[in-house]
Amino acid sequence: MKHLITGAAGFVGSNIAKELVEKGEEVVGVDCFTDYYSRDLKERNIKELKNYNNFKFIEADLLDMDLNKLLKNIDYIYHQAAQAGVRSSWGQDFEIYSRNNILLTQKLLEAARESKELKKFVYASSSSVYGDTNKLPMQEDNRLQPVSPYGVSKLAGENLCYLYYKNFKVPAVSLRYFTVYGVGQRPDMAFHIFIRSFLKGENIHIFGDGKQSRNFTYVSDIVRANILAAEKGPAGEIINIGGAGEGIKLNETLELIKELTNRETEVIYTDKVKGDVKHTSADISRAENLLNYSPGVDFQTGLSREVEWLKNIYL
Secondary structure (H helix, E strand, C coil): EEEECCCCCCCCHHHHHHHHHCCCCCCEECCCCCCCCHHEEEEEEHHHHHHHHCCCEECCHHHHHHHHHHCCCEEEECCCCCCCCCCCCCCCHHHHHHHHHHHHHHHHHHHHHHHCCEEEEEEEEHHHHHECCCCEECCCHHHHHHHHHHHHHHHHHHHHHHHHHHHHHHEEEEEEEECCCCCCCCCCCHHHHHHHHHCCCCCCEEEECCCCCEEEEHHHHHHHHHHHHHHCCCCCCCCEEECCCCEHHHHHHHHHHHHHHHHCCCCEEECCCCCCCCCCEECCHHHHHHHHHCCCHHHHHHHHHHHHHHHHHCC
């Protein structure tokens, strides 16, 4: 089988690619190396992948490519490419989110509509589509009220996937990721920032009181969910993908990182920023029923793996 991964040099995309090539699958990865964070870290993500004969990497902006040609003979698409970041999605920068999250998804779906070989289009959505709700755990049929432009853009992508499925039978499945962490994590994400700060003795700034909680999902569980969705996910479905356990408070994660790094640093609490939600918690019963998915990595194990990875970068 032949797989296309958009955003293949990114956090999740590179991990999906590694899993597939190690299984002997043929993989095409596309990434344009946006300047949202350091190119060096993305290059590190795909360094080993380039040694595989069954991995082809294309550096290009998907919106500038002939997508019909790109999708020729592709069996599965994992659409991970997106402009990330809740806090940076306000103001004039929303134009970037509109382009890279909404327009790109529509163009890719339009090309998928013409494909005769495509078996599944797996779209990476986000728990951000739920917004700030007290209805926990979050279920797929909750009322959706995103409180950030980023969340709006990811919900628009979901809606595009559904309408292309409904009208043109594009076999699209949307996965709502709940706070992904682990080896390869972006440098703008909380755990990367916190661990780096402990390792380098830098102050940590927390938005809010640190009592906000998240359902953290280790990246290998996200990878497995993507492959399961490609293999057996019913077209037109939207499915939560969450991690092991209930929501964990931010302050608790800081204590665990302190223990894992055996280092001290100062934590400074500042005002909450617009777009952040207080709590997330995933109801994964649909993923269990439709995909036979269950998280395999507990939180402490996953965080310790990320700590060891970042030690190799920052120490």
